[in-house]
Amino acid sequence: MAITFEHVTYIYEPDAPVVQKVLDDISLTIPGNQFVGIIGHTGSGKSTLIQHMNGLIKPTEGTVKFHGEDIWQKDYPLRQLRSRVGLVFQYPEHQLFEENVFKDVCFGPKNQGLTQEEIEQRAKNALSMVGLDESFYKRSPFELSGGQKRRVAIAGVLAMNPEYLILDEPTAGLDPVGRDEILDQVSRLQKESGITVILVSHSMEDVARYAQRLIVVDDGHIRFDDTPRNVFRHREELEKLGLSAPQVTYLAAALKKRGFAMTEDVTTIREAKDAILQALSAERENRSGNGIQKKEQVKTDD
Amino acid sequence: MIKDITIGQYYAVDSPIHRLDPRVKLVGTVLFIVSLFVAEGVFGYLAAAGALAFVIHMSRVPFRFMTRGLKSILIIMLISVSFNIFFTEGTPVADVLILRSMTWEGLEKAVYMAIRLIMLILGSTIMTLTTTPNALTDGLEKGLGFLKKLHVPVHELAMMMSIALRFIPILIEETDKIMKAQTARGADFESGGIIRRIKAMVPLLIPLFISAFRRAADLALAMEARCYHGDANRTKMKPLRYEHCDRGAYGCMAAYLVLILILKFVWKGWIAG
Ligand SMILES: Nc1ncnc2c1ncn2[C@@H]1O[C@H](COP(=O)(O)OP(=O)(O)OP(=O)(O)O)[C@@H](O)[C@H]1O
Ligand SMILES: [Mg+2]
Numbered sequence: 390m391a392i393t394f395e396h397v398t399y400i401y402e403p404d405a406p407v408v409q410k411v412l413d414d415i416s417l418t419i420p421g422n423q424f425v426g427i428i429g430h431t432g433s434g435k436s437t438l439i440q441h442m443n444g445l446i447k448p449t450e451g452t453v454k455f456h457g458e459d460i461w462q463k464d465y466p467l468r469q470l471r472s473r474v475g476l477v478f479q480y481p482e483h484q485l486f487e488e489n490v491f492k493d494v495c496f497g498p499k500n501q502g503l504t505q506e507e508i509e510q511r512a513k514n515a516l517s518m519v520g521l522d523e524s525f526y527k528r529s530p531f532e533l534s535g536g537q538k539r540r541v542a543i544a545g546v547l548a549m550n551p552e553y554l555i556l557d558e559p560t561a562g563l564d565p566v567g568r569d570e571i572l573d574q575v576s577r578l579q580k581e582s583g584i585t586v587i588l589v590s591h592s593m594e595d596v597a598r599y600a601q602r603l604i605v606v607d608d609g610h611i612r613f614d615d616t617p618r619n620v621f622r623h624r625e626e627l628e629k630l631g632l633s634a635p636q637v638t639y640l641a642a643a644l645k646k647r648g649f650a651m652t653e654d655v656t657t658i659r660e661a662k663d664a665i666l667q668a669l670s671a672e673r674e675n676r677s678g679n680g681i682q683k684k685e686q687v688k689t690d691d
Numbered sequence: 692m693i694k695d696i697t698i699g700q701y702y703a704v705d706s707p708i709h710r711l712d713p714r715v716k717l718v719g720t721v722l723f724i725v726s727l728f729v730a731e732g733v734f735g736y737l738a739a740a741g742a743l744a745f746v747i748h749m750s751r752v753p754f755r756f757m758t759r760g761l762k763s764i765l766i767i768m769l770i771s772v773s774f775n776i777f778f779t780e781g782t783p784v785a786d787v788l789i790l791r792s793m794t795w796e797g798l799e800k801a802v803y804m805a806i807r808l809i810m811l812i813l814g815s816t817i818m819t820l821t822t823t824p825n826a827l828t829d830g831l832e833k834g835l836g837f838l839k840k841l842h843v844p845v846h847e848l849a850m851m852m853s854i855a856l857r858f859i860p861i862l863i864e865e866t867d868k869i870m871k872a873q874t875a876r877g878a879d880f881e882s883g884g885i886i887r888r889i890k891a892m893v894p895l896l897i898p899l900f901i902s903a904f905r906r907a908a909d910l911a912l913a914m915e916a917r918c919y920h921g922d923a924n925r926t927k928m929k930p931l932r933y934e935h936c937d938r939g940a941y942g943c944m945a946a947y948l949v950l951i952l953i954l955k956f957v958w959k960g961w962i963a964g
Contacts, residue, residue, distance in 0.1 A: 404756075406702065406703055406704050440871065443875060445871045445875060468877060471874065471875055471876075471877060478871070481872060483865075483872070483898055483902055484869055484873060484894075485898065496878075496894065497877055499877075500876060500877025500878060500879070501877055531901065545876060546876065549877065
């Protein structure tokens with residue numbers, strides 16, 4: 390159970406005056422039941438990388454394997470692969486075409502050749518997962534807001550029940566509540582049904598919060614591939630790549646610099662809160678309250 | 692997938708030919724094509740081929756890019772060449788089988804015709820390879836500016852042309868994206884009978900049209916927001932102005948034309964004498 394890349398190189402325009410390797414000799418294994426985050430600056434090759442995973446583009450060099458089988462060997466069932474590796478594109482709302490929301494979500498399962506009942510069941514499940522209730526079913530996808538369209542499009546892929554779910558910046562342009570809702574659902578799905586989720590994101594907070602493993606892409610190379618905590622230890626390197634660590638990591642570092650007895654190793658708000666409270670109580674025990682207390686109070690509100 | 696189609700096949704390098712004023716290149720291409728029909732005799736064609744080779748060399752575009760254009764007209768060329776070979780009156784090539792209906796005159800005509808066609812395509816390919824579509828429309832607009840006096844809406848036509856040209860790669864890209872997105876949802880564009888295939892296009896065409904309309908509306912709005920008002924009193928950010936090398940290029944063209952004419956009369960004299 391794994392998607393494996395072996396020395397994958399990809400060039401979009403081999404004939405262009407300047408040949409640009411969008412992916413350069415990438416080797417990578419993504420086993421089942423993981424939540425993987427992918428980050429990288431704009432144009433670093435993230436979207437190109439994930440489109441290799443379900444056989445939408447063919448590597449210029451190297452092989453991509455799914456469960457140990459080369460997906461570009463002759464007679465490999467690519468369509469079946471695509472229903473097992475679901476891919477939600479960046480700006481997926483542009484792919485909607487049916488007359489109503491429900492039908493559009495049914496498009497994927499229908500292509501899988503399921504019975505009508507199953508199709509409808511899956512569509513309903515998927516729509517409820519992205520937080521769209523029955524009042525949306527009969528509406529035209531074109532008269533929805535951008536965020537609602539996005540949800541419909543995500544549901545369209547969820548309805549295919551993939552083993553691997555790849556999301557390319559699914560939350561760009563969503564409100565904070567909607568963003569958390571969708572990511573929470575996906576994360577729950579990942580834990581409950583044991584699928585693998587691959588999340589491409591520009592939000593360090595999101596990947597820190599949800600991912601177990603973080604891959605940093607830079608100009609077609611993988612720079613880091615580790616747990617988010619370990620990756621975010623390399624703050625300076627990340628900044629050189631046009632990225633950053635989560636804001637709370639900077640906060641922790643700043644507090645430490647001010648002489649706080651706390652770790653810099655925090656990546657999520659919850660961890661930060663715990664670390665700060667711990668540091669505070671330690672401080673209080675050491676010496677009974679003095680001038681710094683006020684400053685600390687303000688900071689915990691973050 | 693669909694990326695293999697090349698339209699507006701500009702090849703981006705820096706070369707003296709790329710830097711020429713688009714008007715020069717337009718005029719040059721037209722003159723070259725005319726010269727191909729004026730030229731006569733071996734020397735005339737040699738001169739034309741020499742000029743072409745010189746320009747190709749100067750343009751620094753790899754030769755295999757030129758020949759791409761040739762592939763598309765290969766069939767037309769084969770047909771017209773064989774017509775010429777077989778249907779021209781004259782002395783048969785030999786007295787055996789098929790060779791009986793081939794004539795020396797036809798063969799000669801066919802060879803000249805093939806050379807002419809090849810050079811014609813190469814000549815115009817050079818222009819599109821070294822000139823961005825935008826520069827080309829700019830050149831057309833300015834070059835045909837005199838038609839405005841006859842109330843031909845030259846500016847509007849040029850604007851439409853450049854917008855259309857600009858939209859082609861965008862639409863191709865968009866098609867590619869939507870195709871991939873639907874493929875990821877299990878759509879199948881490649882198998883099945885003709886009816887199935889047409890049906891399979893629906894999930895591609897509807898989003899494509901919608902996005903084209905949206906883009907057109909956005910563009911109209913953006914132009915409006917910047918107070919676009921057509922031709923009158925508009926100035927250019929980079930107005931076309933002839934430089935020394937442009938004048939030089941015109942000079943070369945004139946010299947080339949004279950050479951072709953001289954060679955033509957020399958050849959005629961030679962044949963007659
Ligand atoms: N269809 C294409 N044709 C040619 N070049 C492309 C194409 N798609 C992407 N590229 C190039 O490949 C590189 C990587 O693009 P990619 O879309 O993978 O980046 P990304 O990491 O997903 O960026 P973003 O964060 O903006 O989505 C870019 O330099 C881009 O110019
Ligand atoms: Mg991308």
